[in-house]
Amino acid sequence: MQNALASGSSLGDHLQESEHTTPMLGAANETVCHEVFTNVFGYTEYKGMQKEIFEAAMRGEDVLVVAPTGMGKSVCFQVPAIAAESGVTIVVSPLLALMKNQVAKLRQHDVCVVSMTSETLKQERLEIIEDLSSDYSTTRLLYTTPEKLCTPDFMRSLTPIYQRKRLNRLVVDEAHCISEWGHDFRSEYRRLGEFRLKFPDVSIMALTASATPLVQDDIVRSLKMLPNRLYKVVHPFNRSNLFYEVRYHATTDPILQMEEIFTCINALHQRRNRPSSGIVYCRTRATCDALSQYLRGKGLSARPYHKGVKSSLLDKTLKEWQEGGNGEGGVDVVCATVAFGMGIDKSDVRYIMHYDIPKSIEGYYQETGRGGRDGCPAKCVLFYSREDVVQVKKLVSLSQNRRQITANSVNAPPPSQRAVDSLNALIAYAESTDVCRHVLLCRYFGEVIDAKSAEVAKTYCDKMCDICKYPEKTKRRKLNLSPYEILSFRPAQAQKGSAGDDEDYPVPQVRATTAFHGVGYTSNARPSASGWKANSCNSATRGDNNTCLPQVASTSTVLAPIAAKSNYVGPALLRSRAQGLKRTNSAASSGSAESDSSKRAKVDYSAPSGGVPQKRQTGFRPPFKTPFLKPQPAPLHIPAITSSVLQYIPADEPQSGEEDDQPVNGCDENSSEAPSSSPVELPDREIHLDVATSQKISTTLRNDNFTSTRRALHKIFLNEVDEEDMWERLNLSSSSKDTRISILATAAKELEFSVFVMCASDEGYKRRSATSLNAVKRLGKAQAWRTSGDDEFEDEREIVSTIRRVCQGTKTDGKSRML
């Protein structure tokens, strides 16, 4: 690496083989880094091992940094990059949003930084390369994506820069994405090793917040970092200012759970006498929408954040959330999928809740790590039910099976069991009531901790988890869980943990020494992911409640009986639940079908409050916002729909380079299973759409959506080829054509209403209706008819369940309930 801040420095021991690099050593470098650190960024004290990392980077060593979220990893590569007198550091970042965020922040500090992504125009690209090759370039950082960096074009364009010795360093941010053992594997990261082959003298820095020893080794190997010039820093994983708690449930009734989340947030607000910033993570978009609506109904400033929301709205939500949490406006709580993750940097987040269990322990650790970045206490609550575990195990098993099938088809080695192991570790964490939660998390990442030593335990926790703070209460609460027997869990095999009898957590069996600078510890390394040992179900490892740890995900778990036994109401059914509430509302109003429908009210997840003024219920005092209660408007009459031909509304394009919370349900118009684009003649029928208190959505749009949905349903259910098969699936093979037409019209009406209740604007309505329509068009696919499985078909499954409900209504109540 070049640095003209000092000249004539000798090479360090680590760099014997490199003639290309001319690293700077000694006080001069230290001084320059310190100047950048204080003058450019305005910091006064180093966090963790920042200083040592700067020094190692300036010596030209390869550096691996493993440090918890919020430690300040970005500065670790930004300071040395800016301190270099010439040359550029290339930063690989997995997300466009993350990249934009960092570039914007650096520009605020007057740092000369550029980015090159799929959004960069060709001319701009050429100009950037020309600038970087020039002797006078002042650009110190170039941000790019792994996909872009690995293109032959990009690599070629770096060659002249390298030859002119102006390529200082490659930085790989979120480096756990490189490892198949990591929780966020990105295949394109795997190719980054090519960089070292092409530019052997350029040093590499990799950074991550969550990497087990196994993942750390994989990162080093994949990037071809040289062991003899590797500086590895593993910061302690413990976040002692986070209070970890698990709330145990027997069922996942959404309304009850939302109420508990509200109570929990409200209690925090009451204690602080003002609102606080927080995040509630949910697995599905539907849950995010429903929960934020519920919380808004209770007077909180809540917004959903997921990939189904328009990007301009996401930006607005993020901005308002960054400003909120102090009682002076803005958004206080974001109900988000994992899309709200990397790059979120707000210091005063006071609570992180998990509505349902995440898919991995690394994910849980990273998400909770968004709390308390200012060092003040923050609360992390995981809502845990074994019914939900069954769901998530199923999802993880399915994607594992998919990977296995892909591996088989290309004769590749079998995929790792990492995802399954990681989920099991999280379940074990949640099921534990004996070992401190801080200790459990840190052990997962390889720290060896003697939890029996009161002193050691205190340094990790000091009553900052439910188990240490109120052990008896935690054990009592756990009795709320459904017994394993009704949930088809198989008991785990006997195997004791190696770190003590108090273990109820899988412990890695092989030890390896990790260079740890600062506190110093020996870490454990897993021989393989499946080397994790499950705990025994004997008396020694039976927890309270006479339970033992659930075992590796079983693909044979059947959900339907569980749902029947435990009243399971999963997140995917939230909208169906909304429909149920709507029906209850409308059932209360008597009269003809027409007057019945005209009196239907908009579904409100705050419905259980029964319209009681929020202040009385919550005890909120100003400055809390209370919901705006409008008088019921006059019923909206929507003109009858006839068989006019209307166009489908096209779905929005997904944004490239951005992380998705769930696969985008793009409608494949070319697919043989997709309906053709020729319009379908609909039989004339007098149909009135459900009305609601809100008149924000234009009647024309609603009519258009209804007609398009109805037409799509006709194409699927009333075409000559598949008609009988489709009705067989609905157990209505003997129904008449007339009944079928009525059922489809009612289903279209229900589907339109479920889109309508979730939207506050025409724009939102258009987006949602497009998604819903695309899902309807995919009902010909078998996956849509399975009771559970693939996230990708979640919307389709919801639609099927709506249609089934309509069919059920037809069978029990006759046609009078329809239309």
Ligand SMILES: Nc1ncnc2c1ncn2[C@@H]1O[C@H](COP(=O)(O)OP(=O)(O)OP(=O)(O)O)[C@@H](O)[C@H]1O
């Ligand atoms: N030495 C320091 N003193 C004070 N604040 C710092 C210091 N270093 C970094 N920060 C601040 O800490 C916050 C977190 O930094 P950064 O985003 O780099 O963390 P991170 O470790 O990369 O977290 P994540 O893994 O979540 O991305 C930022 O607001 C940054 O400005």
